Amino acid sequence: MADEVVRLEHITKIYPLLSGDVMALDDLSLSIEKGEFVAIIGPSGSGKSTLLNQLGCLDVPTSGDLKIGGKSITQMNDYELTRLRLMTIGFIFQKFNLLPLLSAYENVEYPYTLKYRKKDTSGRVSKLLSMVGINEELAKHKPSELSGGQQQRVAIARALVNNPKILLCDEPTGNLDSKTGVLVMKILKKLNEKGKTLIIVTHDPTIAEQADRIITIRDGKIVRDGS
Numbered sequence: 001m002a003d004e005v006v007r008l009e010h011i012t013k014i015y016p017l018l019s020g021d022v023m024a025l026d027d028l029s030l031s032i033e034k035g036e037f038v039a040i041i042g043p044s045g046s047g048k049s050t051l052l053n054q055l056g057c058l059d060v061p062t063s064g065d066l067k068i069g070g071k072s073i074t075q076m077n078d079y080e081l082t083r084l085r086l087m088t089i090g091f092i093f094q095k096f097n098l099l100p101l102l103s104a105y106e107n108v109e110y111p112y113t114l115k116y117r118k119k120d121t122s123g124r125v126s127k128l129l130s131m132v133g134i135n136e137e138l139a140k141h142k143p144s145e146l147s148g149g150q151q152q153r154v155a156i157a158r159a160l161v162n163n164p165k166i167l168l169c170d171e172p173t174g175n176l177d178s179k180t181g182v183l184v185m186k187i188l189k190k191l192n193e194k195g196k197t198l199i200i201v202t203h204d205p206t207i208a209e210q211a212d213r214i215i216t217i218r219d220g221k222i223v224r225d226g227s
Contacts, residue, residue, distance in 0.1 A: 004070070005165055005197050006032040006055060011064035013050050013220075024050040025061070026220035034165070037189070037198040039211035047220040048201045049170065055199060056089055056168050057081050069165065086115045090159030092188075094171035096151040098143040104154045105129065105139040112161045120161075128157040132187055149180035156187055167191065169200040173207065185210065 013025040024047050032038055042048050053059040054066055057073050066073050068088060073081060091097075098107045109125045129139050132153040143151050152172065159167060169188065173181030185207060192198040200207060208214050216224035 003034040004031050005034050005068070006030070006199075007065075007067040008054065009065045009067075011054060011061045011066060013047075013054065013059070014062045024220055025054070027064070028217075028220065028222060030215070030222065030225075032197060032199065034197055035192070035195050037192045037210070037212045038200070039208040039214045040199065040201045040217060041203070041205075041208050041214060042217035046217045048217055050220075051217065052168055052170055052199075052201050055166075056091060057085055086111060086162055088165050090162070090164035090167045092152070092155050092159050092167065092169040092172045094174035096143065096148075096155045096175070098151055098154060098158075100143055103140050103142055104134060104146065104150075107143070107154055108158045108161055111158060115162050125157075125161060128160055129154070132157050147180075148176050149183065152176060152180075152184050153187070156184070160191070164196075166197045166199065169198070171202055172200065173202075173204065181207075 008028060008030045011025050011028045012023065015022045015024060028047075028051070040048050040051060050059070054061060057068065060074060068084060071084075073084065076084065099110065102110065105125060108129060109120050112120050112125065126136070126139070134150065134153055134157065138146065138150060143154070146154065152175075167188070172188065173184055176184060188198060188200075189210065200211065202208055214224070214226065215222055
């Protein structure tokens with residue numbers, strides 16, 4: 001399909017443990033189209049995080065094939081996977097994952113520097129920070145000097161700095177109070193309306209209900225897929 005950005009074909013992920021192998025994903029197939037807002041839900045241990053790691057090319061399947069933008073990741077080496085993540089995917093995490101020694105501005109600029117091998121002179125970093133409500137003064141602060149909501153806004157700007165096609169969000173409002181969570185979701189929904197493919201793992205039914213499509217996982221399998 002021309003507008004397909006992600007396709008998983010019979011993905012199985014097995015983690016070998018001394019106590020016995022754990023099948024985190026079990027022959028899972030799925031496709032996601034450009035511009036979709038997809039929520040992935042399911043009980044703890046159902047395979048949601050493992051699936052997100054597959055979609056983000058942070059892990060490779062035990063068997064099956066994963067295509068991002070029509071390209072299979074199973075044949076890619078570590079360098080190619082890193083470049084794919086830098087070019088195509090933006091990550092937003094529950095715990096923000098900001099670098100503690102860098103300012104908010106430097107955190108946003110960091111992926112840009114990795115991609116282009118130079119600092120941002122275009123004003124893109126400042127523009128993104130402004131877009132998510134972080135002013136010049138706040139941008140000078142380190143993460144520990146910012147509130148949880150401010151840190152998540154910085155994390156969103158960082159995820160956008162390389163203009164990714166896909167935004168992967170792991171419980172993006174999980175560490176925020178409800179009011180701040182609503183504001184963060186407004187930002188994410190606006191990005192989706194502008195064409196970003198948005199994939200969110202969440203335990204929160206009020207977030208899942210905002211998605212175009214809800215995928216429910218249990219025991220590594222999709223048990224429901226619909227709007």
